[in-house]
Amino acid sequence: MNQSNSSLAAKIRAALASRDERWIRRRLPDPITSSSGSPLIDFNSNDYLSLSTSPVLRNQFLRKLSAAPDVLGSGGSRLLVNGRAHSAFEARLSGFFGSEAALLFNSGFDANVGFFSCIPQSGDAIVYDEYIHASVHDGIRASRARDAQYSFSHNSMASLRQVLAKLLDERRGVRSGEDSVFVAVESLYSMDGTFAPLSEITDMLEKTFPHRNGYLVVDEAHATGIYGPQGRGRVAQLGLESKVLARLHTFGKALAATGAVVLTSTLIRDYLLNYARSLIYTTSLSYSNIVAADCSFDLLTDGTAEELANDLLSLSSHFISYLRPRLTHIPPGLLSLPVHLSNADGVAVPPSPIIPLMTSHPRPLSAYLLALGMNARPITWPTVPKGKDRVRVCLHAGNTIADVEKLAQGAIRWAEETMAAARKREEREVEGRGFEQSKL
Numbered sequence: 001m002n003q004s005n006s007s008l009a010a011k012i013r014a015a016l017a018s019r020d021e022r023w024i025r026r027r028l029p030d031p032i033t034s035s036s037g038s039p040l041i042d043f044n045s046n047d048y049l050s051l052s053t054s055p056v057l058r059n060q061f062l063r064k065l066s067a068a069p070d071v072l073g074s075g076g077s078r079l080l081v082n083g084r085a086h087s088a089f090e091a092r093l094s095g096f097f098g099s100e101a102a103l104l105f106n107s108g109f110d111a112n113v114g115f116f117s118c119i120p121q122s123g124d125a126i127v128y129d130e131y132i133h134a135s136v137h138d139g140i141r142a143s144r145a146r147d148a149q150y151s152f153s154h155n156s157m158a159s160l161r162q163v164l165a166k167l168l169d170e171r172r173g174v175r176s177g178e179d180s181v182f183v184a185v186e187s188l189y190s191m192d193g194t195f196a197p198l199s200e201i202t203d204m205l206e207k208t209f210p211h212r213n214g215y216l217v218v219d220e221a222h223a224t225g226i227y228g229p230q231g232r233g234r235v236a237q238l239g240l241e242s243k244v245l246a247r248l249h250t251f252g253k254a255l256a257a258t259g260a261v262v263l264t265s266t267l268i269r270d271y272l273l274n275y276a277r278s279l280i281y282t283t284s285l286s287y288s289n290i291v292a293a294d295c296s297f298d299l300l301t302d303g304t305a306e307e308l309a310n311d312l313l314s315l316s317s318h319f320i321s322y323l324r325p326r327l328t329h330i331p332p333g334l335l336s337l338p339v340h341l342s343n344a345d346g347v348a349v350p351p352s353p354i355i356p357l358m359t360s361h362p363r364p365l366s367a368y369l370l371a372l373g374m375n376a377r378p379i380t381w382p383t384v385p386k387g388k389d390r391v392r393v394c395l396h397a398g399n400t401i402a403d404v405e406k407l408a409q410g411a412i413r414w415a416e417e418t419m420a421a422a423r424k425r426e427e428r429e430v431e432g433r434g435f436e437q438s439k440l
């Protein structure tokens, strides 16, 4: 059917053109090779531990795959077909993470949508950090509590306190303990590399809700494999397992696999199995996916991931301390580290593999780095708030000291060349004005 002249096509074209005009049209990235044809240095992917290129993991995967009773497909929804491999893996995960129950989803996106669309009940409220992932928003939109959703300023305890106080004030059911309040955060935020103050939040929930009807839900997508004992995440690192209603761990980032697990109570697991549409109405993870994720967990349990994570976080500290003193002569609007990383004397933050280079010109900076053989992507509104554009750097255990120093030098050189070009432009304009005046 040819639709090119239809009014549907016209509307779709107009929407894309509008995105073009505002410089926010999304496109698939070009295949990643540098102009010299050699592979680019990866400062982009979420493969934080570089496990996707680990020969150890690859060999382990191929070995386990060839011995597995089932490898192809999974045959259907978890609720319809034999999920022995899935159940065995869930048992492993609940044991490893120390949770009462574990439930696999096909992706972190599906898990967040499934959880938030069905667990909050009518009368409940959902409170989320303003930087929370899109999948939580999509879940809330489909939830019975969608009319009672509130955001708080990123990582601000004062803002969270204010929102919770308002809820207690305005909602009798919340005050009496009959209705619940869910607080959704990410342990490590994907765009900023900031950490949610998890202990402070659990303390606040305990104090604010004496009926224990305030619940914390933590998305550990970017912390999985990197933080906590053997990579169990920030909740485990801080010893908060018993104070969190549900944790989400995804397998697609540091674990170089695909899929996700929700760690929670048996009761909530049962409810999700009955009501989470993103679990019920989809083909479950294929057997080979399960084998792959299982092999990644072998590397967590044998301590390999912890060693890689230590290397990764040392590299992050080195990058910051190498870059920071070299930024002093550059206007912060052109290139700077974010406030939580920019002050050497400030509160010590744990290093993170995610380091945003704040700049009002993210595309030119990214293009400049690309020409030097480095892949670090520009991130602009609507993915981040207006005025908070950046080139997001994701470091990997496989990056070297030389890689990160090259990145810092490239960014500084770009800023200096941009400043020099602006000065030249100004001088030409001044000269031009002088010439115009001399003609008068």
Ligand SMILES: Cc1ncc(COP(=O)(O)O)c(C=O)c1O
Pocket (backbone or CB within 6 Å): 106, 107, 108, 109, 110, 112, 133, 135, 186, 190, 219, 221, 222, 250, 251, 252, 259, 260
């Ligand atoms: C914080 C966060 N949660 C959830 C997801 C979704 O996870 P997945 O890629 O497994 O769908 C992502 C990935 O983009 C994420 O960054």
